[in-house]
Amino acid sequence: MTEAVENVDILIVGAGPVGMTLHLALAAGGQQSLLVDRRPPAALQADPRALALSHGARELLEQLGGWPTRAATPIETIHVSQKGGFGRTLIDRSDYKLPALGYVVRYRDLAAALAARLADDARLTEAEIIDITADSDGATVALRHAGKLRRIRCRLLVHAEGTPGDEAGVTVSDYVQHAVICEVTPTPGNARRAWERFTPDGPLALLPLGDEYSIVFTLPPAKADAVMALDDDAFVAALSAQFGRSMRFAKPGKRSRFPLALRLRDQLHRGREVWIGNTAQTLHPVSGQGFNLGLRDAWQLADQLLKDGVAGIDLAAYAASRRLDREGGAFFTDKVVKAFSNDCAPLRLARGLGLLALDVFPPARHFVAKRMIWGARAWP
Numbered sequence: 530m531t532e533a534v535e536n537v538d539i540l541i542v543g544a545g546p547v548g549m550t551l552h553l554a555l556a557a558g559g560q561q562s563l564l565v566d567r568r569p570p571a572a573l574q575a576d577p578r579a580l581a582l583s584h585g586a587r588e589l590l591e592q593l594g595g596w597p598t599r600a601a602t603p604i605e606t607i608h609v610s611q612k613g614g615f616g617r618t619l620i621d622r623s624d625y626k627l628p629a630l631g632y633v634v635r636y637r638d639l640a641a642a643l644a645a646r647l648a649d650d651a652r653l654t655e656a657e658i659i660d661i662t663a664d665s666d667g668a669t670v671a672l673r674h675a676g677k678l679r680r681i682r683c684r685l686l687v688h689a690e691g692t693p694g695d696e697a698g699v700t701v702s703d704y705v706q707h708a709v710i711c712e713v714t715p716t717p718g719n720a721r722r723a724w725e726r727f728t729p730d731g732p733l734a735l736l737p738l739g740d741e742y743s744i745v746f747t748l749p750p751a752k753a754d755a756v757m758a759l760d761d762d763a764f765v766a767a768l769s770a771q772f773g774r775s776m777r778f779a780k781p782g783k784r785s786r787f788p789l790a791l792r793l794r795d796q797l798h799r800g801r802e803v804w805i806g807n808t809a810q811t812l813h814p815v816s817g818q819g820f821n822l823g824l825r826d827a828w829q830l831a832d833q834l835l836k837d838g839v840a841g842i843d844l845a846a847y848a849a850s851r852r853l854d855r856e857g858g859a860f861f862t863d864k865v866v867k868a869f870s871n872d873c874a875p876l877r878l879a880r881g882l883g884l885l886a887l888d889v890f891p892p893a894r895h896f897v898a899k900r901m902i903w904g905a906r907a908w909p
């Protein structure tokens with residue numbers, strides 16, 4: 530027996546933070562959409578990441594009622610330096626007349642704040658997509674949900690499935706680095722200061738999160754294996770050695786790891802399908818750009834859909850509108866990781882001079898700071 534076809538205007542595959550943001554931004558403008566995710570909602574609550582979000586991201590999420598106010602820790606200063614070399618830059622919120630340069634939130638708290646805004650029938654979870662048939666008017670998606678086979682016809686199919694694998698149409702550049710993440714308690718307290726410390730192994734970030742620091746400890750894979758296997762005391766010693774400054778760490782939480790690669794989808798749209806968030810671009814976590822960028826994808830796509838309608842939207846124009854932001858973010862993070870993750874003496878000197886120049890030459894520092902605060906809106 531052939532199952533009935535259900536109709537929706539917009540089907541969003543992937544109910545992570547980016548998919549949910551798109552759904553809520555569309556709903557705010559009166560446009561319905563359906564979210565589909567293969568995992569249960571509880572899976573989002575198990576994600577160990579903490580995310581540094583820009584001031585601009587906060588403004589967008591607040592408009593949707595999806596800003597986790599009490600779970601967000603403001604970043605008041607950012608200290609950037611390199612291990613084993615001179616030069617440092619300090620970015621201070623007081624230069625920008627803002628309450629904070631950015632905020633740190635746990636992925637799970639952000640996901641919970643967004644999910645709390647969803648209507649009961651907004652998403653199908655634990656849904657397995659079996660087939661997608663795309664044509665010039667839309668797509669038909671066959672999926673299994675709660676033991677039943679369903680066929681959903683949509684006029685626009687949005688992909689928000691997160692980081693893609695090694696698949697056709699995605700250009701991959703492996704950093705041969707893994708991020709080991711966990712939370713630690715610092716002494717003295719974090720003073721709402723974020724640290725970005727470049728080391729030959731890769732960047733080390735300390736992000737203030739409540740009374741803790743959320744650590745992103747980037748290392749070559751073999752060293753990451755070793756660090757994952759350390760007991761807590763030895764881990765704290767390894768972290769202190771990498772940080773190289775007078776701060777004590779205690780009570781490290783559970784460690785997790787993520788392999789890091791730049792993954793750029795060559796085409797953001799095909800027919801009536803469009804890709805946003807990490808499935809469109811997955812960046813190195815240095816300087817915390819990934820979700821900020823995905824949020825702006827969702828915002829821009831919603832804006833264009835609300836203006837032009839589902840039938841009228843020009844997906845090529847949407848893709849063109851995202852080009853500067855995504856390519857700028859990918860270029861910036863890629864170049865920073867490659868220029869800083871080595872022990873080459875001339876490069877160390879150049880990096881030191883660069884950090885010094887940023888510190889003593891306010892327009893250069895403001896350029897970098899505004900990129901972090903506003904994203905593409907800061908580009909000339």
Ligand SMILES: Cc1cc2nc3c(=O)[nH]c(=O)nc-3n(C[C@H](O)[C@H](O)[C@H](O)COP(=O)(O)OP(=O)(O)OC[C@H]3O[C@@H](n4cnc5c(N)ncnc54)[C@H](O)[C@@H]3O)c2cc1C
Binds near residue numbers: 547580787807816821
């Ligand atoms: C260590 C680390 C630190 C980071 N730090 C920062 C930071 O400080 N700031 C920042 O902005 N970004 C940061 N990021 C990046 C950020 O985590 C991502 O950009 C963000 O999570 C992307 O959201 P998303 O919704 O696109 O994808 P995801 O969060 O991966 O969600 C994708 C969803 O799609 C679902 N899905 C996948 N496949 C299917 C399918 N076939 N069918 C149905 N559903 C599917 C998944 O179950 C999931 O729920 C960091 C990343 C890492 C690894």
